[in-house]
Amino acid sequence: MAAVLGIGIATIDIINDVDHYPHEDEELRALSQQRCRGGNAANTLAVLGQLGHRGQWCGVLTNDGDGQFVRDELAACGIGCDHARQLAHGRMPTSYITRNRANGSRTIVHYRELPELDYACFAAIDLAAFDWLHAEGRNIDDTRRMLQRAAARRPQLPRSVEIEKPRPGIAALFPLADLLLFSRHYAQATGERDGAAFLARMHEQLPGIDLVCGWGEHGAYAIDRDGRGHFQPACPPPQVVDTLGAGDTFNAAIIDGRLRGLALPQALAHGCRLAGQKCGVPGLRLPSTVEARA
Numbered sequence: 199m200a201a202v203l204g205i206g207i208a209t210i211d212i213i214n215d216v217d218h219y220p221h222e223d224e225e226l227r228a229l230s231q232q233r234c235r236g237g238n239a240a241n242t243l244a245v246l247g248q249l250g251h252r253g254q255w256c257g258v259l260t261n262d263g264d265g266q267f268v269r270d271e272l273a274a275c276g277i278g279c280d281h282a283r284q285l286a287h288g289r290m291p292t293s294y295i296t297r298n299r300a301n302g303s304r305t306i307v308h309y310r311e312l313p314e315l316d317y318a319c320f321a322a323i324d325l326a327a328f329d330w331l332h333a334e335g336r337n338i339d340d341t342r343r344m345l346q347r348a349a350a351r352r353p354q355l356p357r358s359v360e361i362e363k364p365r366p367g368i369a370a371l372f373p374l375a376d377l378l379l380f381s382r383h384y385a386q387a388t389g390e391r392d393g394a395a396f397l398a399r400m401h402e403q404l405p406g407i408d409l410v411c412g413w414g415e416h417g418a419y420a421i422d423r424d425g426r427g428h429f430q431p432a433c434p435p436p437q438v439v440d441t442l443g444a445g446d447t448f449n450a451a452i453i454d455g456r457l458r459g460l461a462l463p464q465a466l467a468h469g470c471r472l473a474g475q476k477c478g479v480p481g482l483r484l485p486s487t488v489e490a491r492a
């Protein structure tokens with residue numbers, strides 16, 4: 199069991215299940231509605247918890263009922279928020295999600311009105327308590343300083359960074375990670391149509407760093423720090439019912455694999471297996487994480 203520090207956002211997800219994706223201006227009745235705790239780093243910690251690891255989430259919470267809801271939901275997954283910052287102003291980031299029961303697609307409209315986690319809050323954390331540091335690639339200047347601090351204070355602490363969306367200056371984070379988890383969305387935003395070609399180009403600029411890129415229903419690519427490329431086909435479930443959090447699950451499985459000493463291709467296979475399982479069930483409770491780990 200390892201202790202993982204996750205830096206990023208936690209959200210309130212309001213999920214409407216529908217039987218088809220609506221067209222603009224349509225009026226549609228949802229089949230069901232749920233209000234859950236979401237957010238990439240928080241979701242990744244929740245899956246890591248099912249794989250036997252202990253997560254601490256560090257991000258920003260409001261001190262109202264919504265903030266308390268998120269805190270309670272994190273606690274219910276065994277995730278601590280000892281280092282979270284609580285603010286008396288702002289609103290919890292909220293995602294309005296339309297989940298299509300016909301194909302499991304999830305369409306997210308996200309609203310935020312809350313300051314990001316600042317460097318000072320991170321600097322107060324004793325990093326000696328952790329075996330892994332995972333951060334979302336957002337709030338670039340502060341995150342860069344956090345990663346620099348971790349590299350200087352605890353160089354042996356592995357650092358993974360999720361690069362999900364293009365953001366100004368985000369490349370400054372790349373050389374500060376040991377493992378970069380790119381999304382297909384990010385790769386395509388750089389003009390690349392092909393995951394292997396994208397990673398080959400990134401590897402030229404970033405030798406010595408493990409690079410991974412999920413490619414949705416096709417699977418995932420990786421290039422290890424020595425330049426060996428890998429592709430793992432997706433593991434589709436019997437029926438795709440919910441792809442919300444597939445990427446967060448995939449990232450958790452890669453981190454879990456590396457924590458357990460798996461080589462990158464094996465960790466990639468583990469990632470696709472677990473993320474595929476996730477797509478076959480609603481929510482983030484995976485049916486057989488113990489089997490999935492095997």
Ligand code: ADP
Pocket residue numbers: 381382411412413414415416417418432433434435438441442443444445446448469470471473474477
């Ligand atoms: P997200 O959009 O949630 O960030 P991706 O779509 O890139 O994440 O998916 C991450 C991983 O989840 C993929 O590499 C793949 O292994 C798995 N995955 C995603 N969609 C499917 C699917 N339809 N069937 C099987 N596996 C999937």
Ligand code: FRU
Pocket residue numbers: 209210211235236237238239241292293306308442443444445446
């Ligand atoms: C899923 C997710 C949701 C959240 C959104 C934030 O990957 O973390 O839980 O609302 O993405 O971008």
